[in-house]
Amino acid sequence: MTPRPTRPLDPDLTEHLDELLAASGRIARRHFYGDLAALAATDKGGAGTGTADSNGAAVGGNGHRYDPVTEADRAIEELLRAGISSMSPGDRVVGEENGLTGPADAARTWYLDPIDGTKAFLTGMTGWGTLVGVVEGGRAVAGWMDQPVLGETFSAVHGRATVRRRTNGPEAIDLRVSGCTELSEAIMYTTHPSMFGDDGEVRSRYDDLGRRVRLQRFGGDCYAYCMLAAGRVDLVVEADLKSYDIVALIPIIEAAGGVITGPDGRQPLEGGTVVAAATPELAEQAWAVLQPER
16 A cells, blocks of 8 residues: 555645745845855766766866755755655655655655756856655645745645745735747747757757747746746756756646656656646647657
């Protein structure tokens, strides 16, 4: 028998998570506006042989992948992990910085990316956020993306996708995708094109996709997915993602009426190559270019 979560995703639990995100936001803002040296950024990438890291940054000529982690990353994940484990001790927690904790037979797993878009964070850009996602029964069922500098929290719980903005007070605004169905009319985002390599057939297909859309832009990390849910972007196409990069964003896209899949047509719980689109028609057209044999 599959074990049941220690407690449901009820209003008390989600309110507690909102409090945790408010606390993590204070940590993020303090470091974002503070002294760069105080971030204590270290490179966890080390030497590599590929062409891009998991956030799409090109590898240098010496084969080295620059994959920074900061004091903010570490402090935020520690706070979120401790808070979630305290409020729901029977759950597992998977985080970018500290891996997996919790019972192996847990019915619910939380996925944490304390700062998705650390390179944007380091360089003073706002295309980053704190991600918290929930998987139950083999599906991503709830997710949060908090951008504390902009004062925005995007979330999806129980099938409703919303954004709350501090400038608008506590009211949640429902999210809805654009409804775009044609590549030729689509606005497409990717964090960095080198996610698809520097050359070769995979990169060639990605570049072909970029030529077919109305507007192609780069950057954004998790924020681009939330703009898709808000109807400002129509298509997000990325590769080499990890589970903690994407699990939180899946419910937000789906609850806003969009589609997000991996090459197998299922929720991309393990990351990898991902297409997020405003409509199934648009997603199919994108996959037809990226993987015509699919």
